Amino acid sequence: MxxxxxxxxxxxxxxxxxxxxxxxxxxxxxxxxxxxxxxxxxxxxxxxxxxxxxxxxxxxxxxxxxxxxxxxxxxxxxxxxxxxxxxxxxxxxxxxxxxxxxxxxxxxxxxxxxxxxxxxxxxxxxxxxxxxxHPLLARLAPEPLSRAFDADYLFRATRRRKAAIKTLLMNSRIVVGVGNIYASEALFRAAISPFRAAGRLSRAQSAALVEAIKTVLGEAIRIGGTTLRDYVNAAGAPGYFRQELCVYERGGEACPVCGAAVAKRVQGQRSTYWCRVCQR
DNA sequence: CCCGATTCCTGTAGGC
DNA sequence: TGCCTACAGGAATCGG
Structure with missing residues (x-):
């Protein structure tokens, strides 16, 4: 069906x-x-x-x-x-x-x-x-591309948090602007399992994840965003980040690092894509 | 406070 | 051909 x-x-x-x-x-x-x-x-x-x-x-x-x-x-x-x-x-x-x-x-x-x-x-x-x-903006977390969003901040913000790290990356009280696509991609690039309890990230992993988020967002901005179906920019042109995606919407395809099949699972009502071998 | 579930909505595509 | 249904998801809100 x-x-x-x-x-x-x-x-x-x-x-x-x-x-x-x-x-x-x-x-x-x-x-x-x-x-x-x-x-x-x-x-x-x-x-x-x-x-x-x-x-x-x-x-x-x-x-x-x-x-x-x-x-x-x-x-x-x-x-x-x-x-x-x-x-x-x-x-x-x-x-x-x-x-x-x-x-x-x-x-x-x-x-x-x-x-x-x-x-x-x-x-x-x-x-x-x-x-x-404004009530919608007053309690938002730091911008991911700002200096305030650094390894120390993410490490502290995740302490004693039991929720999966991917879920918290999509929580606007932790960091803003990261949705399902870039959460999956950043975790892949940082080699961290999306299911890992956020409070169990090491300092090194926090640093790697912050860097991955900044890199993936910065690169996506540089080439005009991700067009999956019909997103267009203000001039009506598509973005080209889709071809840079390593795991998102690539369930079953080969992991670009190790070649294992990219896994897909529903996590918190959202599709999560990850490599079981590379991400721990 | 924390966390997961629910809710809003519609275009699309697969099955029959 | 056309009906039915699952699925996609940002983020507020609710309930435990």
Whole structure:
């Protein structure tokens, strides 16, 4: 009965960062002519007053915190999350909207920022105060590419934790931006079993894992993120990280290090891919 | 506090 | 051809 696993375009940190870099030049310094909302039913409904709130205001910066994009205006901040199937495109001039194109931000130079999200797990929120104090952002862990995320931090953060290390890597109180793809890949590169109790990582393993996370995320950003099915960046181009994946979605294929078959198992309602021989 | 299960949603693909 | 169903997963929330 079970259909074959379906590849999905899941925006993790590299995809969100790629999107940020793609949209920032088109948005920064531009004034909003209007916000067009076609479907308010995202993960949290888009506030009915947002169109009026945002109209006429100018984008000062486009930033990223974890997997949230922050469009910082002179008057407040739009907090955008791509959920599991969201993407943002910059359109030089607006084309007719297609299915799942839930909102457009129309700018004063004719450009449109268009949000597309078939599964509507994403969000568009607004805050007038410091976005870092917003309930969704206030308790987030350090950025994985920051100096604060180092071997010592991860070692301390995992002490006495019994949960599997892969589960904790996907916990935004430990580190942000790491989802199922990059958790699997980083653990493979650090030669650590995804099922190892986090509290039992050695200092050396913590260091190796931090390095692996930084490397895998940095490399993915460098080549534009991972396109599994239909993720595209702001210009509509795919990312090329998929070919760099060692284990994710490669169940049964040969481990690139030892040649053993890559294993797959459901762990915490998510598919985990790993090498039984290399990862301990 | 910690941790695992549940929930939201829809496109896709396999089986019949 | 078309119906049915499992599966994909970020992250909030709930229950133990």
């Amino acid at each position: 079970a259909g074959r696993p379906v590849s999905k375009a899941v925006p993790e940190l590299p995809e969100v960062e790629t999107t940020r870099r793609g949209i920032a030049p088109a948005l920064t310094g531009r004034r909003v002519e209007r916000l067009i909302v076609r479907d308010r039913r995202l993960r949290w409904p888009i506030e009915p007053g947002l169109e009026a709130e945002i109209r006429g205001h100018t984008v000062r910066h486009v930033e990223r915190r974890a997997k949230y994009l922050l469009l910082r205006f002179d008057s407040g901040t739009a907090i955008v999350h791509l959920g599991m199937s969201g993407s943002l495109r910059v359109l030089g001039s607006p084309t007719p909207a297609s299915a799942h194109d839930h909102w457009d931000l129309r700018l004063d130079n004719g450009v449109a920022l268009r949000y597309h999200d078939p599964r509507r797990f994403g969000s568009l929120l607004w805050t007038r105060s410091d976005p870092d104090l």
